[in-house]
Amino acid sequence: MTTDDFWHLVETARNHTTPDRPFDQALVELLSRRTRREILEYQECFDELREALYRWDVWAAAYLIGGGCSDDSFMDFRAGLIAQGREWYERAAAAPDSLAEHPAVLAAGDGLDERALFFEEVNYCAAGAFEVVAGSVEGFYEAWKGYAAERPDPSFAASDMGEDFDFDDPSEMRRRLPRLAGVFLSEKSG
Secondary structure, three states, X not given: OOHHHHHHHHHHHHHOOEOOEOHHHHHHHHHOOOOHHHHHHHHHHHHHHHHHOOOHHHHHHHHHHHOOOOHXXXXXXXXXXXXXXXXXXXXXXXXXXXXHHOHHHHHHHOOOOOOOOOOHHHHXXXXXXXXXXXXXXXXXXXXXXXXXXXXXXXXXXXXXXXXOOOOOOHHHHHHHOHHHHHHHOOOOOO
């Protein structure tokens, strides 16, 4: 699966999302029409894109947006960025502070959605689709082990997270992410 194919699937799922069918369900439905191999290829591409965002500056953005962000929550945040589609993903990857313009982030800044962009279920869409196709989610994990064993070591294993900094230092957050800090930090903090 090419990166373009991956993003086409994501955009198609976004277009099929309704109040009664959230993005993750629409994506599982689309993936379940694919072969087992294509589902595994989707997961490989998903993992590569999610891990490419494993950086301190992106984590700091998630920390501001979520009012804190654990390791697990950061995984959900990166999945949520993927669910926003290619344009928002690439904007966030290039400049995490640009998320200050995202409508869901602005709603979170107004106190309307404290989990904006955090979307745990997106991490498991391939497994859900595999369960539909193969009848067992365990089959996905077995198939994934075999698929991963025949692949080269992932390039994200030694990714550079960039410079670490103190997320609890308001002046540092304002310096590094001024627009997001303007939305989420009060004038009284540091």
